[in-house]
Structures are given as structure tokens and as C-alpha cells.
Amino acid sequence: MALLEIENLVVEFATASGPFRAVDGVSLSVDQREVLAIVGESGSGKSVSMLAVMGLLPWTAKVSADRMVFAGRDLLKLTLPDRRKMIGKDMAMIFQEPMASLNPCFTVGFQIEEVLRVHMGLDKKQRRERAIELLHQVGIPEPAERLRSYPHQMSGGQCQRVMIAIAIACNPKLLIADEPTTALDVTIQKQILDLLMKLQAEHGMGLIMITHNMGVVAETADRVIVQYKGRKMEEADVLSLFESPKSNYTKALLSALPDNAVGDRLPTIADYLGEDAPAGAAS
Numbered sequence: 001m002a003l004l005e006i007e008n009l010v011v012e013f014a015t016a017s018g019p020f021r022a023v024d025g026v027s028l029s030v031d032q033r034e035v036l037a038i039v040g041e042s043g044s045g046k047s048v049s050m051l052a053v054m055g056l057l058p059w060t061a062k063v064s065a066d067r068m069v070f071a072g073r074d075l076l077k078l079t080l081p082d083r084r085k086m087i088g089k090d091m092a093m094i095f096q097e098p099m100a101s102l103n104p105c106f107t108v109g110f111q112i113e114e115v116l117r118v119h120m121g122l123d124k125k126q127r128r129e130r131a132i133e134l135l136h137q138v139g140i141p142e143p144a145e146r147l148r149s150y151p152h153q154m155s156g157g158q159c160q161r162v163m164i165a166i167a168i169a170c171n172p173k174l175l176i177a178d179e180p181t182t183a184l185d186v187t188i189q190k191q192i193l194d195l196l197m198k199l200q201a202e203h204g205m206g207l208i209m210i211t212h213n214m215g216v217v218a219e220t221a222d223r224v225i226v227q228y229k230g231r232k233m234e235e236a237d238v239l240s241l242f243e244s245p246k247s248n249y250t251k252a253l254l255s256a257l258p259d260n261a262v263g264d265r266l267p268t269i270a271d272y273l274g275e276d277a278p279a280g281a282a283s
């Protein structure tokens with residue numbers, strides 16, 4: 001049985017100009033120990049679909065699906081308190097902007113220990129020991145001292161490591177990483193990706209990697225879903241996707257990689273599809 005199974009997910013936002021469909025009938029599944037990448041350009045509904053799974057969308061969002069099952073539990077029927085118990089414990093998410101995701105008013109130690117208090121019921125001493133262990137696991141030197149640091153006293157890469165520590169604190173079954181390296185400089189990006197892959201393998205988690213970067217897909221994913229304008233364009237294992245992409249949109253994404261630059265100009269998606277390609281741009 002898949003760890004997460006979604007069929008026909010639709011998310012519509014109520015906006016001043018009427019309903020806006022950000023996710024339009026997406027189906028996907030991810031298994032334990034599997035890395036699924038969701039790739040697509042900005043605005044293709046990658047984040048919104050995963051925020052729907054986490055139950056973290058604002059009230060203006062209407063979420064519907066034929067099926068949304070996580071670890072054998074029907075997310076569509078779960079009560080709000082049960083959902084809250086699950087979020088941050090059995091499934092966790094890390095975001096693009098580590099500085100903005102951490103609370104600037106509290107030490108990183110407090111923020112890690114808070115998750116352990118809420119979800120694991122550990123006492124003060126156990127929480128501190130586990131927080132030190134977690135900072136050590138994510139590669140932060142002198143973890144006991146760093147527990148007293150505030151986010152602004154750490155670099156972007158270190159803050160992302162803290163976010164990862166918080167996300168894995170309760171040994172989640174599923175980790176959703178939403179553009180986890182985009183806001184970091186290039187040298188740090190690779191370190192954070194390597195760390196995520198190491199933790200995923202060690203903990204046997206399912207990992208959903210949201211990205212617009214085909215390089216990240218190639219480095220991390222077992223399987224890939226390509227999304228465009230809220231719709232799934234293609235799904236394939238990572239090798240097949242790079243070797244024989246089926247949809248025109250995937251071909252366009254791959255053609256826009258820097259390796260394919262002609263002269264001093266990169267091909268763009270629009271070169272292949274036209275700006276207003278319909279949602280069904282798959283061949």
C-alpha cells in the first residue's frame with residue numbers, strides 16, 4: 001500500500017474576480033522510502049497541492065479529491081484535532097525561506113523542543129537531549145551552544161538545517177520539501193540536498209521534493225511528476241523522464257536547461273509552447 005495516495009485533487013481559491021483553480025485533477029502516490037519529485041515552473045500548483053495534503057491552506061481554498069489517504073488514514077474524513085496531531089509528526093514540511101519559516105523571537109532550541117513537547121510528550125531533560133542530537137544529525141557544530149541562538153544569529157544554510165531538524169524531530173513517515181534549496185547560495189544548496197537524501201535513506205521516509213530545478217530532480221528523485229498550470233502533464237521514473245520525455249511541456253523544460261543554450265541565449269518554455277499554451281499541452 002502506498003504511503004500517500006491522492007486521486008483527482010482539485011483546489012480552488014475564492015478570489016475577487018471569481019474562483020481560481022490552482023490544482024486541477026492531480027493524482028499521485030508516494031511509497032515509503034521513495035523520493036518523488038514534483039517539477040514545474042512557478043505557479044504550476046506544486047506548493048498548493050502539497051499544502052492541501054498538509055491541511056495548511058487558507059479558508060479561501062476549497063479542496064476536493066476522490067481519495068486522499070495517508071498511512072492508511074483517510075485525510076478527507078479526519079477531524080481537525082486528529083489532523084493537527086498528524087501534521088508535524090507523521091508528515092512534515094520544509095519551506096523555501098528558512099529565515100521566514102523560523103520564529104525570530106525564540107531560540108532555535110525552544111523551537112525544536114516545542115515540537116517535541118507537543119507531539120512526543122518528552123520532559124524537559126529528554127527534550128534538550130533530543131534537540132542536541134537532532135542538531136548534531138543535521139550537521140550543526142557545537143549543538144548544545146547553538147540551542148541558545150536566535151535565527152538571526154545563524155546563516156541561511158544553518159537555519160535550513162534547523163528547519164530540517166524540526167521536520168524530522170518526530171521521525172515522520174513523509175517529508176515534503178518545498179524548494180528547500182532555492183533561497184540558498186549554490187555551495188550550500190548541494191550540502192542541504194545531500195543532507196536531505198542522507199536523512200531520507202537513514203530514516204526510510206517517503207520524500208516529496210517540490211522543485212523547478214531539473215538538476216535537483218536528477219540528483220534526488222526515483223520518480224517524477226511534471227505539473228503545468230495545475231495539471232499533471234507527465235509521470236515517469238527519473239531515467240525515462242530524462243531519456244524519453246513524453247509531453248511537449250517536459251521536453252520544453254529539459255530544453256531550457258543551461259546546457260542547451262545557443263549562443264548567449266537560453267531557450268525558454270515559450271519557445272516551445274507559446275506563452276498561452278493550453279493546460280493540455282502534453283503531446
Ligand SMILES: Nc1ncnc2c1ncn2[C@@H]1O[C@H](COP(=O)(O)OP(=O)(O)OP(=O)(O)O)[C@@H](O)[C@H]1O
Nearest residue numbers: 013015020022041042043044045046047048049058
Ligand atoms: N491564497 C491564495 N489565493 C489565491 N491564489 C493563490 C493562493 N495561493 C496560491 N495561489 C495561486 O495558485 C497558483 C499555484 O501556486 P503555487 O504556489 O502552488 O505554485 P508553485 O508551482 O508552487 O510555484 P512557486 O514555485 O512559485 O511557489 C498560483 O497561480 C498562485 O498565485
